[in-house]
Each structure stands twice: as structure tokens, then as C-alpha cells.
Amino acid sequence: xxxxxxxxxxxxxxxxxxxxxxxxxxxxxxxxxxxxxxxxxxxxxxxxxxxxxxxxxxxxxxxxxxxxxxxxxxxxxxxxxxxxxxxxxxxxxxxxxxxxxxxxxxxxxxxxxxxxxxxxxxxxxxxxxxxxxxxxxxxxxxxxxxxxxxxxxxxxxxxxxxxxxxxxxxxxxxxxxxxxxxxxxxxxxxxxxxxxxxxxxxxxxxxxxxxxxxxxxxxxxxxxxxxxxxxxxxxxxxxxxxxxxxxxxxxxxxxxxxxxxxxxxxxxxxxxxxxxxxxxxxxxxxxxxxxxxxxxxxxxxxxxxxxxxxxxxx
Amino acid sequence: xxxxxxxxxxxxxxxxxxxxxxxxxxxxxxxxxxxxxxxxxxxxxxxxxxxxxxxxxxxxxxxxxxxxxxxxxxxxxxxxxxxxxxxxxxxxxxxxxxxxxxxxxxxxxxxxxxxxxxxxxxxxxxxxxxxxxxxxxxxxxxxxxxxxxxxxxxxxxxxxxxxxxxxxxxxxxxxxxxxxxxxxxxxxxxxxxxxxxxxxxxxxxxxxxxxxxxxxxxxxxxxxxxxxxxxxxxxxxxxxxxxxxxxxxxxxxxxxxxxxxxxxxxxxxxxxxxxxxxxxxxxxxxxxxxxxxxxxxxxxxxxxxxxxxxxxxxxxxxxxxxxxxxxxxxxxxxxxxxxxxxxxxxxxxxxxxxxxxxxxxxxxxxxxxxxxxxxxxxxxxxxxxxxxxxxxxxxxxxxxxxxxxxxxxxxxxxxxxxxxxxxxxxxxxxxxxxxxxxxxxxxxxxxxxxxxxxxxxxxxxxxxxxxxxxxxxxxxxxxxxxxxxxxxxxxxxxxxxxxxxxxxxxxxxxxxxxxxxxxxxxxxxxxxxxxxxxxxxxxxxxxxxxxxxxxxxxxxxxxxxxxxxxxxxxxxxxxxxxxxxxxxxxxxxxxxxxxxxxxxxxxxxxxxxxxxxxxxxxxxxxxxxxxxxxxxx
Numbered sequence: 027x028x029x030x031x032x033x034x035x036x037x038x039x040x041x042x043x044x045x046x047x048x049x050x051x052x053x054x055x056x057x058x059x060x061x062x063x064x065x066x067x068x069x070x071x072x073x074x075x076x077x078x079x080x081x082x083x084x085x086x087x088x089x090x091x092x093x094x095x096x097x098x099x100x101x102x103x104x105x106x107x108x109x110x111x112x113x114x115x116x117x118x119x120x121x122x123x124x125x126x127x128x129x130x131x132x133x134x135x136x137x138x139x140x141x142x143x144x145x146x147x148x149x150x151x152x153x154x155x156x157x158x159x160x161x162x163x164x165x166x167x168x169x170x171x172x173x174x175x176x177x178x179x180x181x182x183x184x185x186x187x188x189x190x191x192x193x194x195x196x197x198x199x200x201x202x203x204x205x206x207x208x209x210x211x212x213x214x215x216x217x218x219x220x221x222x223x224x225x226x227x228x229x230x231x232x233x234x235x236x237x238x239x240x241x242x243x244x245x246x247x248x249x250x251x252x253x254x255x256x257x258x259x260x261x262x263x264x265x266x267x268x269x270x271x272x273x274x275x276x277x278x279x280x281x282x283x284x285x286x287x288x289x290x291x292x293x294x295x296x297x298x299x300x301x302x303x304x305x306x307x308x309x310x311x312x313x314x315x316x317x318x319x320x321x322x323x324x325x326x327x328x329x330x331x332x333x334x335x336x337x338x339x340x
Numbered sequence: 341x342x343x344x345x346x347x348x349x350x351x352x353x354x355x356x357x358x359x360x361x362x363x364x365x366x367x368x369x370x371x372x373x374x375x376x377x378x379x380x381x382x383x384x385x386x387x388x389x390x391x392x393x394x395x396x397x398x399x400x401x402x403x404x405x406x407x408x409x410x411x412x413x414x415x416x417x418x419x420x421x422x423x424x425x426x427x428x429x430x431x432x433x434x435x436x437x438x439x440x441x442x443x444x445x446x447x448x449x450x451x452x453x454x455x456x457x458x459x460x461x462x463x464x465x466x467x468x469x470x471x472x473x474x475x476x477x478x479x480x481x482x483x484x485x486x487x488x489x490x491x492x493x494x495x496x497x498x499x500x501x502x503x504x505x506x507x508x509x510x511x512x513x514x515x516x517x518x519x520x521x522x523x524x525x526x527x528x529x530x531x532x533x534x535x536x537x538x539x540x541x542x543x544x545x546x547x548x549x550x551x552x553x554x555x556x557x558x559x560x561x562x563x564x565x566x567x568x569x570x571x572x573x574x575x576x577x578x579x580x581x582x583x584x585x586x587x588x589x590x591x592x593x594x595x596x597x598x599x600x601x602x603x604x605x606x607x608x609x610x611x612x613x614x615x616x617x618x619x620x621x622x623x624x625x626x627x628x629x630x631x632x633x634x635x636x637x638x639x640x641x642x643x644x645x646x647x648x649x650x651x652x653x654x655x656x657x658x659x660x661x662x663x664x665x666x667x668x669x670x671x672x673x674x675x676x677x678x679x680x681x682x683x684x685x686x687x688x689x690x691x692x693x694x695x696x697x698x699x700x701x702x703x704x705x706x707x708x709x710x711x712x713x714x715x716x717x718x719x720x721x722x723x724x725x726x727x728x729x730x731x732x733x734x735x736x737x738x739x740x741x742x743x744x745x746x747x748x749x750x751x752x753x754x755x756x757x758x759x760x761x762x763x764x765x766x767x768x769x770x771x772x773x774x775x776x777x778x779x780x781x782x783x784x785x786x787x788x789x790x791x792x793x794x795x796x797x798x799x800x801x802x803x804x805x806x807x808x809x810x811x812x813x814x815x816x817x818x819x820x821x822x823x824x825x826x827x828x829x830x831x832x833x834x835x836x837x838x839x840x841x842x843x844x845x846x847x848x849x850x851x852x853x854x855x856x857x858x859x860x861x862x863x864x865x866x867x868x869x870x871x872x873x874x875x876x877x878x879x880x881x882x883x884x885x886x887x888x889x890x891x892x893x894x895x896x897x898x899x900x901x902x903x904x905x906x907x908x909x910x911x912x913x914x915x916x917x918x919x920x921x922x923x924x925x926x927x928x929x930x931x932x933x934x935x936x937x938x939x940x941x942x943x944x945x946x947x948x949x950x951x952x953x954x955x956x957x958x959x960x961x962x963x964x965x966x967x968x969x970x971x972x973x
Binding site for chain 2 (some may be wrong): 048053063064065066068069073074075132134137141142146152163176216230242250251252254255257258259262263275276277278322337
């Protein structure tokens with residue numbers, strides 16, 4: 027893609043930032059089915075990350091979890107290589123004390139223990155905040171994307187030559203319209219940074235947000251019909267480095283869902299009303315914008331009365 | 341038809357059949373289509389009526405020049421003859437200039453790579469334009485409403501934006517839209533342009549007026565000097581002697597012209613002397629030179645007062661040894677006087693140069709009186725005298741320690757350093773975005789994934805526990821059996837199939853940027869077509885709902901133009917090399933869809949209108965009776 031032309035980045039070393047969705051509502055037996063559990067997902071991810079790191083000795087990988095209770099950095103391959111002295115990731119979110127173990131332990135055990143810790147911490151948080159009204163059930167996708175971009179940004183300010191950054195979202199839950207604006211902003215930042223966002227959608231529905239993210243940034247969007255074989259999809263498609271993508275044919279989705287969700291009823295619409303002041307989207311016409319309060323004045327078409335319409339430039 | 345046209349400007353102007361002739365007095369009238377000139381004396385010449393369609397270009401003389409001339413060219417080549425008009429003043433000429441400019445711009449055929457396309461589109465639209473006499477009349481009446489300032493703004497905006505200029509040529513140049521319609525959607529641009537234009541003062545140049553450069557035409561022995569009021573003002577400032585002579589001689593002893601001729605002669609003589617061509621100037625007017633010869637009479641009265649004003653405790657011994665004017669080897673150096681040679685011709689020359697430079701420095705430091713607008717030498721002389729008097733006054737006040745002086749100086753500094761183009765840009769008028777209640781959108785909890793699986797028997801707590809349990813069961817070794825080979829093979833063939841399908845449907849370049857595949861010329865064409873279509877569609881939809889004949893007329897006009905554009909785009913699509921046809925047709929697709937939607941709307945509206953007319957016709961008998969009764973009553 028476009029990244030291949032940036033001379034300060036090497037074309038065969040990659041930095042991959044992976045976001046993993048850790049949301050109990052998609053990993054339950056009803057959401058995903060018995061065939062694919064978070065256990066299977068993590069096990070396959072361990073293999074994928076190991077194979078990716080074997081592709082080039084300078085390849086880097088960072089993993090971020092996205093959940094209903096927040097996001098966390100759980101793995102950073104650069105930290106283990108540089109040794110324990112400056113091994114602290116930027117935001118360790120309580121998992122920092124495990125970093126120094128990486129020298130002795132394999133990636134698999136580190137990943138597994140971190141994910142276990144993140145899950146139990148999230149459960150604890152959910153229990154602590156559970157009493158206060160409706161619990162949040164949506165994944166902080168926008169937060170995870172933002173953290174991934176911060177990580178990429180940090181690498182891009184590091185010594186040259188820099189690896190080619192890209193992002194991979196393993197996502198399952200449907201879009202959260204609440205995060206529409208934040209998610210879109212993260213996408214536009216990624217587009218500006220020339221960081222492609224690859225998406226592997228393991229949930230039941232397509233995600234319009236992530237489709238648009240992949241489309242905007244030149245990444246690859248995939249919705250595997252068999253999520254239980256996630257590893258095979260990951261090895262075939264997102265494992266391609268950006269340089270190779272110029273020569274290889276990747277599966278492309280037939281179309282991208284560009285529809286936006288309306289602000290009034292959160293419906294996904296393809297034709298609607300847009301506020302001329304704040305660009306809020308509505309599925310119904312109203313005389314006043316509910317977001318910014320702008321009042322619309324309409325020219326009243328009354329052809330029967332023969333009322334003269336104001337001439338432009340009169 | 342010609343009489344019906346509105347007159348945009350009527351101004352007195354001389355018609356000059358050639359540069360040499362004095363010109364015939366007359367009146368010039370500008371209408372949207374013609375420039376008409378009628379002589380004051382009907383017998384002197386035949387009246388002229390110049391069709392702007394034949395005019396390719398117009399030229400103006402500069403403001404500094406003697407005459408306010410405008411030349412309308414029938415050919416782009418400036419050497420070919422054209423119609424030359426001399427205006428009575430530059431003000432008159434400046435009124436006419438933007439009007440002529442905009443009219444000529446409107447009649448210009450479009451230029452650039454799009455010209456062939458525009459010519460093709462002119463086919464269907466041009467006849468419809470001429471068949472409607474109201475079209476031109478309306479355009480002219482609208483043109484009349486536009487102030488000159490706005491015309492200038494439009495020209496400036498077009499001059500800056502090449503894409504907009506092309507669009508303007510395509511739409512306004514071919515008569516699809518009127519100028520007013522085109523600009524009505526771009527008021528913001530014009531306002532921005534208007535905000536930029538301001539009467540910012542240009543600072544004073546510290547450049548030295550070294551010598552007047554004579555212009556030699558080479559054929560005759562004539563040498564001509566060009567003096568503008570500004571130059572005269574500078575001469576007066578830098579050469580007090582010339583000012584003194586001017587005050588003494590003009591207008592009692594010499595006329596203005598005689599005085600300056602004499603000055604120029606002296607200057608020329610002087611420059612020739614400097615060049616060493618003594619013989620050539622032998623026959624020149626010695627008298628003229630004598631008049632301006634600086635006879636070094638020593639410090640003038642003015643300077644003497646200055647010298648007297650020096651701090652009495654200052655040791656002036658060095659100055660007394662070599663006085664201000666006679667010093668040969670540097671002012672202010674203490675010498676014994678014994679070694680000095682007498683003033684030679686060479687040293688006098690050097691002294692003159694040093695003196696000139698000093699004088700210039702003094703003029704620069706004095707500054708030019710603010711707000712000056714010098715039109716003639718007399719005014720220049722007065723201005724210099726006034727400034728000098730003011731400076732003296734200020735000097736004497738300064739001695740008295742005038743506190744208001746510093747105040748004034750600060751004010752002046754503030755005024756002079758006020759740069760309007762550095763002011764914050766005025767914001768375009770807009771309703772400020774005021775999110776009244778962001779929670780209405782952001783915080784409404786519409787079920788995330790839970791809503792899809794809400795029917796499940798498990799509680800949230802159980803879900804969390806299940807996830808924790810599963811995460812705890814992750815194996816880190818012996819992962820060989822995670823993915824059975826059969827399943828992997830299934831996925832492999834699936835993805836393979838998916839790729840084959842996408843290659844078959846969208847070609848090998850699927851997913852790549854369509855525009856990047858196109859060569860620049862095709863890309864330009866695509867952009868141009870899309871921009872034109874968007875502009876037309878904006879105006880087309882703006883014409884609805886149709887409530888007047890004007891709007892109906894506009895909708896019809898735009899529909900015809902859009903049909904032309906549609907055909908042209910089809911031809912473009914078919915005409916380009918086959919390897920680019922696929923991306924171009926994909927790029928054109930949304931444009932075609934938009935145009936189709938507009939045509940569909942036009943047709944449905946047309947049917948509605950016809951139905952309404954029929955209904956009105958059916959009801960008419962009653963209406964006719966009604967009016968007849970009313971008339972009878």
C-alpha cells in the first residue's frame with residue numbers, strides 16, 4: 027500500500043499492534059457457540075504471534091485487550107528484547123510486574139497469564155461497579171484503537187529505520203453507536219499516520235465501523251465464516267506484510283457498509299437528514315436539531331397561492 | 341434589442357484612431373454586449389459600436405503615466421491595432437476597467453484542456469440561449485445590480501483558483517448559469533476576498549533617487565525624461581536647492597513645463613559630464629545647468645540654526661578645523677591643517693556624493709508626511725515645505741520638552757505598524773455549534789451485544805465466571821491440536837475461492853485506489869466532469885420547488901445542460917483507452933446516478949405540472965365567467 031513508499035521505514039520489518047476483544051457477552055456459549063471459546067482464541071493467538079515473530083527477527087508485536095471495563099496493554103515484544111531495564115510498556119495497567127519474566131518464559135505462558143489477570147481484574151471491576159445502575163455491555167473499541175495508535179506513534183518517534191506499523195483488530199461485538207465519533211476519529215488518525223487497520227470479525231454480524239476503518243486505512247477486512255479456524259485466516263491474510271501486499275491478491279469484501287447510524291433512534295440508515303450546523307444525522311425530520319439546538323427555517327413552498335419565491339441574488 | 345440593453349457606464353472619452361493623434365472628443369457607453377462611442381461633434385467621425393464578442397483583450401496604461409488610456413484589442417497580439425480610448429481621468433478609466441474586464445471574460449471561449457468538451461456542450465445550449473431573448477436581458481439586469489467592488493472580488497477569486505475558473509468558464513461562459521447564479525452559492529469566497537482587500541499603507545522606501553534615467557528612443561536624437569508627481573516630491577525632498585529654485589521661479593518667471601525642461605536638461609548635462617563626454621554636450625544649455633549648480637555657499641540658514649542648537653558643552657574643535665562643507669578627508673577628524681591639499685575638482689565631486697547621501701539619509705529619517713496624496717508638483721512643493729516647517733516646530737518643541745510629542749510619536753508608530761492583513765480573519769457568519777445535551781446521543785444505552793443474547797438464561801455474573809474459567813484453561817504447551825488439518829484445508833480453499841470471486845468481479849486491481857491508476861489527463865477530465873455535474877445539480881435542485889417562470893426556465897436550462905454533460909461523459913468514457921475504461925466507469929457511476937435521479941425528478945415534476953395545467957384548463961370556464969362578471973360590475 028502507500029506505506030511502501032516511505033523511505034524511513036524498512037519494508038520487511040513490521041510492527042503489529044493487535045487488539046483482542048475480551049467481552050463476556052460475546053464469549054458466552056450463546057454468542058459464539060461451543061466450538062469457539064476465549065480459550066481457543068487465546069491458544070490460536072499464541073501460535074499466530076509466535077509465527078509472526080518468526081517471520082523476521084526484528085518483527086515487533088504489541089497486544090491490547092479491549093473490554094467492557096477498559097483496555098490494557100498486555101504484551102510488548104520490544105520490552106522483552108530490550109531487557110528488563112527499560113522494559114516497562116507505556117501504560118501497563120497493573121500488569122507491569124510480569125514484564126521482567128519474559129526473558130525466561132515463553133510468549134505463550136506470558137500471554138495466558140496476562141489474559142487471565144486482565145479477565146479477573148475486569149470481573150472484579152464489574153462487581154465493584156455493578157450496583158450502580160445499568161452495566162456497560164459494549165466494548166471500548168475506540169479506546170483500544172486509540173491506545174494502539176499511541177503505541178504506533180511512540181515507535182514512529184523511535185530510532186530509524188522504523189518497522190512498518192499496522193493494526194489488527196480481533197473483534198466480535200456489534201458496533202456501539204455511542205462510540206461512533208470517537209471510533210471515527212481514531213480511524214482518521216490511523217489514516218493520517220498511514221497505519222492500515224486489518225480486521226478479523228469473529229462475531230455474528232459485520233461491523234460497519236471496522237469495515238469503514240479497513241476501507242479508509244487500506245487494511246483488510248475479513249469475516250471468517252468459521253471463527254473456530256481463526257488461526258488459519260490470520261496466517262493467510264493479516265500475516266502478509268505491507269510490502270508483500272503489493273504483489274499478492276487478498277480477499278476483498280464485495281462492499282463496504284458506509285451507512286451511518288442516526289442520532290435519534292440509533293438506527294442504521296442509508297438516507298437521512300443531516301444537521302447543517304453540527305452534521306448530526308437523523309432519520310426523521312425535525313424543526314430543531316436535538317444535538318446542537320439549531321432551528322431550521324424552511325422556505326415554504328406554496329405554489330397554489332402563487333407566492334413568489336425569493337429570487338437568488340435578488 | 342440593442343436599445344433595450346441596459347447601460348452599465350457612460351463616460352466621456354476621446355477616441356484615438358492611432359497613438360499619435362490627439363483623439364476625438366466623445367462619449368463612451370458600456371452595455372453588457374457593446375462598447376459604443378459617439379463623437380461630440382457628429383460630423384467629426386462616425387459613431388462606433390464595438391461588439392464585445394470580437395474583443396479578445398484590453399490594455400490599460402499605468403496610473404503613473406500621463407494619460408488614462410484603454411485599448412480594446414480584437415487580437416491577442418498587442419502590436420495589432422485596436423480601439424484606443426483616452427479617458428479624462430484615471431478615476432473614469434478605473435470605473436470602466438472592471439466592467440470591461442468582466443464582460444470580456446464572459447465572452448471569452450474557455451481555454452485549457454477542457455475547451456473541446458466545452459465547445460461540444462455549447463452546441464445544445466447555445467441555441468436555447470438565443471431563442472430566449474429574456475436570457476440576455478435578465479443577465480444584464482443582474483449584472484447591473486452588482487457593485488464594481490464585487491466584480492473585482494469575483495475576478496480576484498477566479499484569478500486565484502484555476503479549478504473554479506474552469507468551472508466558471510464551463511457554466512457561465514456557455515450561458516448555462518448566469519454570473520449571479522454562479523456566485524450566489526459562493527458568497528463565502530467573495531466575503532473572504534473582500535476581507536482581504538484593505539487600504540493598507542505601503543511603507544516608505546529608503547531607496548535613493550540616484551539620477552533620473554533618460555529614455556532614448558534610438559531613432560531620433562531626442563532624449564525624454566519621465567517625471568511623476570511622486571518623483572518630483574522626492575526631488576524636492578532630497579534637493580532643497582531645486583525646491584528653492586522652484587519656489588523662486590514658478591509660476592512667475594517660468595511655467596511649470598519650462599522649469600522641468602530646464603531641470604532635465606541640467607540633469608542630462610550633468611550625467612553626460614560625469615560620463616566624460618564633454619564634446620557631446622558642448623552645445624547644451626549652459627544656462628540651464630547654471631540654474632541648478634550647487635555653488636556650495638556653505639551652511640544654509642536652516643543648517644546654521646541647527647549648528648547653533650548643538651549642546652554648548654560639546655567640544656567642536658574638530659568641526660571648526662574643517663567646516664561642515666569644506667572637509668575633504670572626513671568630517672569630524674581633528675587635523676593640524678598643514679598637510680591638507682586645497683579643495684580640488686575631484687574632492688568636490690566626492691563631497692557632493694557624500695552630501696547627497698547624507699541628505700538622503702536625513703530625508704529617510706524624517707519620513708514622509710502621513711496620508712499624502714500628491715497629484716502635481718505644486719502640491720509636492722507645498723507638502724515638502726509644510727513637512728519642513730512642522731519638523732522645525734517639532735524640533736523647537738522638543739527643546740521645550742513637550743510631553744505630548746512622545747505620545748504622538750507612539751500613536752504614529754502604532755498607526756504605521758497596524759497591518760490589516762495580519763489581523764485575525766473575520767469568521768464566516770455561522771451559527772456557533774452548541775451541543776446542548778451530548779448525553780442524548782452518547783449516553784443512551786442501546787444494548788450492545790447483550791441485546792442480541794439477552795434471551796439467554798445466564799446472568800451477567802455467570803457470563804463473567806464462564807469467561808474467567810475459560811481464560812484460566814488456556815494451555816501454553818502442546819498446542820499442536822488446536823487447529824485440525826482438515827479444518828485448515830477447508831479455510832484454505834474457502835479463502836482461495838473468495839479471492840477468485842473478487843478477481844472475477846472487480847479485476848486484479850480491486851481494492852486499489854482507482855484514481856492512482858489513471859494518467860493525469862484522464863484524471864483531470866474526470867474531476868472536471870464531476871465538478872461541473874455537482875455544480876449543475878446544486879443549481880438544479882436549488883430551482884425546486886418551482887414557483888415562478890424564472891425558476892422553471894432555470895430548471896429547463898440546467899436539465900438541457902445536464903443532458904449535454906451526460907452525453908459528453910458517455911463519450912469520454914468510450915473514448916479513453918480500454919485499460920482505463922474500467923476505473924473511469926466506476927468513477928463516473930455515482931455521477932451518472934446523481935444525474936439520473938435529477939432527470940427522474942424533472943420528469944415527474946413535468947408530469948405533475950402538465951396534470952395541473954390540464955386541471956386548470958378544465959376549471960377555466962368558471963374562472964373566465966368570474967372575471968367577465970367582475971369587469972361588467
